[in-house]
Amino acid sequence: MDKSLQKTEQEEIESKRKVYREAKEQTRKNARRLRFDESNPQPKKDSVDSPRKRFYRQRAHSNPFSDHRLDYPKSPESMDWSKYYPQYHDKESNNMLQDVEIADIGCGYGGLLINLSKEFPKTLCLGMEIRVQVTQYVEDRIIALREQNKSKDINYQNIAVIRGNAMKFLPNFFKKSQLSKMFFCFPDPHFKQRKHKARIITNTLLSEYAYALKVGGIIYTITDVEDLHNWMVEHLTEHPLFERLDKQWEDQDKCVEIMYNSTEEGQKVERNKGDKFIACFRRLPDPEI
Amino acid sequence: MKHPYQNIVSTSTHLFVSVQNHLQAFDVEGNLVGSWKDTIGHEDLLKKQQLEKIEKLNQEPEIKRAENNKKVKIPKIPTPGPGAPTIYNYIRDLELTHDNKYLIGITDSDKSIIIFEINLNEDNCLKLIKRQTFPKRPCSISIADDNSTVIIGDKFGDVYKIPIIGENVPEKDLKPILGHVSLLTDVLITEHNGKQYILSSDRDEHIKVSNYPITYVVKHWLFGHDEFISSMVQFDFDRELLVTGGGDDYIYLWNWYGNKLLSKYPLRDLIEPLLDESHLPPERFLHEDSPKEISVVKMITMDKFVVVLFQKVNGLLVLEIKDETLHLVELFPLDYPLIDISAGGDKIFGLSEDKIITQFTFNGKLTIDDKEFKGMIENNPCEVQSKEEFYPLYTMNTLRKRSEH
Structure with a gap:
């Protein structure tokens, strides 16, 4: 095909995506406002539509070391969760009724998060994603789900997504022992040796995850890259604050099943007939210091 | 002309300075008593x-x-x-062990920690006993109370420990004892009730408190800074206290063990008049209302006092701690900015482009001593044609985050 023609076509697609995303942004803004203003009129129809993924595509990698323009709280105490979980916020006391307990680190397009919402309808789950457009997709998806399921038992008020760099700023979000589950699903494999520090599981980062996890809390990992699986297992096994859970445990755990089936990455692997490797680890008590 | 000295550490009797890839030791009269040149490039x-x-x-x-x-x-x-x-190719940082027996430096050329035994009875008092290379550039060091171990932070966010005496560890066997996903700016090993802790700071506003030697158990983070942290110091009289500074408009005083911010000393009004165009952000980040930026380069503590060195500011700030608060003692005016400072006994030594070295006496207040270190100026081995050949002397600005994405 003619190069310039190809370029124009590419630009057209880009601008179409842009227009679509801008429209959704308006919806998002409205939704944020509406959460605090319950006397609002019926939302416009398009906010109920589920977002279409093809308008939000973004390359799969992001450098965790670079200075993205990120919003993160100065400390866990200064985090305003009410914007994310308005129904779990008590207006009178201005306190949250409960804390986030499940974190999906690198939540991608949000498949796991949505299934967790159904499995744990009374638990607050947070997805963290570093890519802007992917985060917006998940946010739009949650807005739509909340609208569509307003009067139902499962109303998706317990899930939210934040654009953030979990590797750098996790301690800004979560207090000590706040989390009971952390998910690391199909993380960036960073194949090159010198990029290994950019992997989401390293022995030094595990100490920070252990800080946020309560004793008995679980780290879930899944990947289709065997090398990365071995790496994660090696580092988690080596870490004194984690112990691996066996196959038997995995087989009876509901989250393992959800994780295996529900993420977009996982479904892609399925379509391509690839393998999926799972490893789960339990947070052990701190040793006597 | 001579290239200015870039780093100094001192005792009450000796000065250890570096310029480019040279390390020199002088007595307080300015006589050269030791030297070493890094031949690795x-x-x-x-x-x-x-x-x-x-x-x-x-x-x-x-x-x-x-x-x-x-x-x-x-x-x-x-x-x-x-x-x-x-x-x-230069020596990035210098530290002395608490017993002044060893001098420890960082070389940029091969990403090494260099350790010298100091023997003042020898003609050359500096004897290199160890050169340990690291996978990433080390940028900060701290020495354990028992003078046996060096804690090293690198530019990639990892912290290592190596023994002062003994064989080198092969690079591939070095395992970080803790880490940040950020550039480390300072590490500090300290103790509380007989237990040891490592404090580590980075350019993403974090100060992490980890147990030592069980560094995989994080104690907590000290949250409060809005900009990078460049310097963490403690007082000998109360090691629960911690003073931190960096790119913020405040000097922070903490009870680090109790995870409590005790007070913040405001700098803006005091320091602003001493700032000039060079304190503005680089041009592509410059807005009409960009403030001139205050950057703490280094702090030293003497008794109950903190002496603060700012980047390219013609003055030294002296604060005193009283009732868990920092109070102004003086903003001591200077005719030129200092590059690095160090304390030895009741003296403070400051390096500069203009005067090479200045000696101050500190007895609650600063005075400039009328003393010329002729030997230091004569023995400085780095001759340059012009200031253009100077290595960067003021580098704090690279720590400030200026995101475009």
Whole structure:
């Protein structure tokens, strides 16, 4: 095909995506406002539509070391969760009724998060994603789900997504022992040796995850890259604050099943007939210091 | 003209200074008593990397090589392109052990920690006893109370420990004891009730408190800074206290053990009049209302006092701690900015472009001593044609985050 023609076509697609995303942004803004203003009129129809993924595509990698323009709280105490979980916020006391307990680190397009919402309808789950457009997709998806399921038992008020760099700023979000589950699903494999520090599981980062996890809390990992699986297992096994859970445990755990089936990455692997490797680890008590 | 000295540490009797890849020791009269020159350059590091690559290629099984139908290609030594930043061979930081028996430095040339035994009875008091290379550039060091161990933070966010005495550890066997996903700016090993802790700070506003030696158990983070942290110091009289500073408009005082911010000393009104155009952000980040930026380079504590060195500010700030609060003692005016400072006994030594070295006496207030260190000026081995040849002397600005994404 003619190069310039190809370029124009590419630009057209880009601008179409842009227009679509801008429209959704308006919806998002409205939704944020509406959460605090319950006397609002019926939302416009398009906010109920589920977002279409093809308008939000973004390359799969992001450098965790670079200075993205990120919003993160100065400390866990200064985090305003009410914007994310308005129904779990008590207006009178201005306190949250409960804390986030499940974190999906690198939540991608949000498949796991949505299934967790159904499995744990009374638990607050947070997805963290570093890519802007992917985060917006998940946010739009949650807005739509909340609208569509307003009067139902499962109303998706317990899930939210934040654009953030979990590797750098996790301690800004979560207090000590706040989390009971952390998910690391199909993380960036960073194949090159010198990029290994950019992997989401390293022995030094595990100490920070252990800080946020309560004793008995679980780290879930899944990947289709065997090398990365071995790496994660090696580092988690080596870490004194984690112990691996066996196959038997995995087989009876509901989250393992959800994780295996529900993420977009996982479904892609399925379509391509690839393998999926799972490893789960339990947070052990701190040793006597 | 001479290149200014870049780093100093001192005792009450001796000064240890570095300029480019030279290290020198002087007594307080300015007599040269020791020297060392780093003969390893950045080229050597690249050559070493090349050899490692060749080695690795040679180890590849023959069959695989045949399969790929490839000869062993000798990897090239990369040559920097026209826009590449200059690489400087210099000594980045200096520290003394608490008993003043060892001098520890960081070389940029081969990413090493260099350890010298100080023997003042020898003609040359500096004897290199260890040169330990690291995978990433070390940038901060702290020495354990028992003078046996050095804690090292690197530019990649990892913290290591190595013994002062004893064999080198092969680079591949070095395992970080803790880490940040950020550039580390300072590490500090301290104790509380007989237990040891490591405090580590980074350019992403974090100060992490980890147990030591069980560093995988994080105690907590000290949250409160809005900009990078460059310096963490403690007082000998109360080691629960911690003073921190960096890119913020405040000096912070903490009870680090109790995770409590005790007070913040405001700098803006005091320091602003001493700032000039050079304190504005780089042009592409400059807005109409960009404030001039205050950057703490280094702090030292003496008794109940903190002396603060700011980047390119003609003055030294002296604060005193009283009732868990920092109070102003004085903003001591200078005719020129200092590059580095160090305390020895009741003296403070300051390095500068203009005067090479200035001695102050501190007895609750600062006074400049009328003393010239002729020997230091004469013995400075780095002759340059003009200021253009100076290595960067004021580098704090690279720590400030200026995100575009």
